[in-house]
Amino acid sequence: MRTKRTGKMLTAIVLSFAILLSFTPESADAAVRTGVKGTWMPSGIDGVMTYVLPDGTYLTDGYTADGFYVNKYGFWAQAYNILGVWIPARNSWLTADAAGDFEGMIPVMKKAQDKLTSDLHGWRVISVYSTHIALYSVVNNNTERKKTKRLAMYKNPDFNGYTVQVCTPLAGDEKEMTGNAGEWSSMAYYDYQVLRAMMYCVSRSGDKVAHAIYSSWMDTNTDNLRVGEWVAVGDTLIKYVPSDGSGLYEIRAAF
DSSP: OOOHHHHHHHHHHHHHHHHHHHOOGGGOOOOSEEOSSOEEEEOSSTTOEEEEOTTSOBOOSEEOTTSOEEOTTSOBOOEEEETTEEEEOOSSOOOHHHHTTTGGGHHHHHHHHHHHHHHHTTSEEEEEOSSEEEEEEEEEOSSOEEEEEEEEEEEETTTTEEEEEEEGGGOOOHHHHHSOTTSSSOSHHHHHHHHHHHHHHHOTTHHHHHHHHHHHHTTOOTTOOBBTBOEEETTEEEEEEEETTEEEEEEEEOO
């Protein structure tokens, strides 16, 4: 049975989407802020902005002149929810110098660890150090607690970026890595989500960078990453460096 309160909430939602659907560049009456190649406009939904180009069309799946990513629906995505953690969309690439001792990433990784602990009961551990962040698999037996590195991101002062290390145990079916939790018995989904979280902490193109690294490691290599050459993926340049038992991916700002 629908209560009056529920009815009001549904009405508000319907009205919000009606406003959004009826919003056109011609009907916009106020610019919030202007970039070099377009204008920020309110969408009609609180907290959601659109970017109107000079020809009257909306920017989709791209970057505005002032450096914000607008998603495929034409909305500015202000944050990404990964493992139950809201990671704010970056305005600029986070260099290794600006990252400091990763103080800004500690709250994100702590909340991600809470999710891993809740869902996986201690089988995955994230550790944050002054120079790197690492994800470990953990196995407890009668005599010892064995930790095996699966994924890590190291600061690299040589080019003010990072080196992402993907270890052999991370290998698995790509559908498992990028699918929905609970659809298989493997824990690879959670490993991939940690990779996404790491990439969104430094890049505005977190999903693109994470997918490029993983697909290269799994030999599908959809972004054509190459040994010893910088390849642009979103706002990031990636270079693959072979290593015994793991893959090393150097990443830095593309602009």
